[in-house]
Amino acid sequence: MSALFYISSLIAILATIMVITRYNPIHALLYLVVSLMAAAMIFVTLGAPFVAALEVIIYAGAIMVLFIFFVMMLNLGNTTTLQEKLWLQPKIWIGPSILSLILLGELIVLLLQEKPTPLPVTVVDARKVALSLYGEYIIIVELAGFLLMAGIVGAAHIGKHRKKHLHRFLQEEENSHGHPPASQADNAKQIVDHKEPKSIV
Amino acid sequence: MTVMQHIWIVLGVLFVLLNIAAGLIWVERRLLAMWQDRLGPNRAGPLGILIVLADTLKLFFKEDWIPPFADKWLFILAPAIVVGSVLMSFVIIPFAPQIVVADLNIGLLFFLAMSSLGVYSIVLGGWASNNKYSLLGALRGASQMIAYEVFMGLSLMGIVMLTGSFNLGAIVAAQQHTWFVFTQPLGFIIFFIAGIAETHRLPFDIPEAESELIAGYHAEYSGMKFGMFFIGEYLGITLISAMTATLFFGGWLGPGFLPPWAWFFLKTFFFIGIFILLRASLPRPRYDQLMGYGWKILLPLVLVNLLVTGAIALCLRG
Numbered sequence: 001m002s003a004l005f006y007i008s009s010l011i012a013i014l015a016t017i018m019v020i021t022r023y024n025p026i027h028a029l030l031y032l033v034v035s036l037m038a039a040a041m042i043f044v045t046l047g048a049p050f051v052a053a054l055e056v057i058i059y060a061g062a063i064m065v066l067f068i069f070f071v072m073m074l075n076l077g078n079t080t081t082l083q084e085k086l087w088l089q090p091k092i093w094i095g096p097s098i099l100s101l102i103l104l105g106e107l108i109v110l111l112l113q114e115k116p117t118p119l120p121v122t123v124v125d126a127r128k129v130a131l132s133l134y135g136e137y138i139i140i141v142e143l144a145g146f147l148l149m150a151g152i153v154g155a156a157h158i159g160k161h162r163k164k165h166l167h168r169f170l171q172e173e174e175n176s177h178g179h180p181p182a183s184q185a186d187n188a189k190q191i192v193d194h195k196e197p198k199s200i201v
Numbered sequence: 202m203t204v205m206q207h208i209w210i211v212l213g214v215l216f217v218l219l220n221i222a223a224g225l226i227w228v229e230r231r232l233l234a235m236w237q238d239r240l241g242p243n244r245a246g247p248l249g250i251l252i253v254l255a256d257t258l259k260l261f262f263k264e265d266w267i268p269p270f271a272d273k274w275l276f277i278l279a280p281a282i283v284v285g286s287v288l289m290s291f292v293i294i295p296f297a298p299q300i301v302v303a304d305l306n307i308g309l310l311f312f313l314a315m316s317s318l319g320v321y322s323i324v325l326g327g328w329a330s331n332n333k334y335s336l337l338g339a340l341r342g343a344s345q346m347i348a349y350e351v352f353m354g355l356s357l358m359g360i361v362m363l364t365g366s367f368n369l370g371a372i373v374a375a376q377q378h379t380w381f382v383f384t385q386p387l388g389f390i391i392f393f394i395a396g397i398a399e400t401h402r403l404p405f406d407i408p409e410a411e412s413e414l415i416a417g418y419h420a421e422y423s424g425m426k427f428g429m430f431f432i433g434e435y436l437g438i439t440l441i442s443a444m445t446a447t448l449f450f451g452g453w454l455g456p457g458f459l460p461p462w463a464w465f466f467l468k469t470f471f472f473i474g475i476f477i478l479l480r481a482s483l484p485r486p487r488y489d490q491l492m493g494y495g496w497k498i499l500l501p502l503v504l505v506n507l508l509v510t511g512a513i514a515l516c517l518r519g
Contacts, residue, residue: 024272026272026275026325026328027275030275030325033321049305049306049307050307050310052307053307053310053311053313053314054310056314056317056318057310057313057314057317057350057354060314060317060318061314061317061318061320061350062317062347062350065317065320065321065324065343065346065347066343066347068321068324068328068343069324069340069343069344069347072324072327072328072336072339072340072343073340075336125306126307126367
């Protein structure tokens, strides 16, 4: 079990390093997915299969897909990659690397001073998770519910928009009521207007 | 169970599944032809069943082209993800007593996790192709599959409440007297609809939609890479049918005159037939209709189902 733990931890660390150093946003997000799956594997080796499954379903399977979805919609092509390359030049890495290496050294020294203890593995099944969520931590669950509700209400408010025209023919009909027939210039303007995304629903 | 037996089970399951998935190509074409009053492929071999072989050979000998504008590695990776994730889901299905690859305690969650990873094949395939139609297909696929995953997971929670376990073996055993389709009819309907959307089969094949998007996310694929998407789709149909049979129709349980695995396959093939009949009979909804239908009708229904199931289960338990 502990060999599995160390292998998946190593994969998690490597994948996270790759997330930071990739120039292409989609590649970075894919490494983040790998890192999350490695974290799920760590949970399994520590005896929490339920949390591991939720980690894959929610983080790797839903949230990261949404991230990728938005990156795809933004259509970040080669220009972004070049921009990232300009930003992430080797000399920029030097400072942070040295500082975090010092911190890593401190961490290793601290860990070496501790006596190694075997990982305490007790399998926590779904029933135990449910009992502690809805018993001991019920207030936290409810507060999280409030937060999510606020998020949903906010999203609904931002997403709401008044539908103006179903189709340009309907709009033309509307305009022709009590108005002289639209001139050439007006028509051209309307066509330009319709290229705006909000009127095409 | 010895290690050798386990390896035989794994190999046997893999062999049967891949053959079923390939054979379904023929089954689907013949059945569609029957329902549309024509003959379908009937030349190669008895009843035309060797069309599968001919198709596979054709796919292998086609030029395996990677577009120069594509993201090469993701383009290659995408078709592998769909087949891999669907095959991994079969790990937890009990085909007969003792014949299951891994009897996981979190079986149902494992299935949901694998089906949610399957989204990446569409998203990455569409994005890596670097083609407008593929990208549109990938965007549609991502939002459709994320939305329907929610209802799929929630529709199964009623069963988990009644059984008290995520283990598929325990779920089958709990159906000894009544199938869950009688106690969870709403759950069954929603699971099946979500399953169709999750495998993006007709009528919910909006990510590929030949008539609007050419072939959507796999428009740029050729040769065996396209074949992998194809096989992945048929494996997905088999998976959803097998899961429906296991979760709602008693799995391998059945009267004693047939062996348990035969019952399992009969039930599974019945649902595969329904998948094909749906393709033959229903038109494709519009994209916004699909999403509205999911969030405005299926989500409230599935929540009501959960609430009622929970209340009844509490009352019965005293």
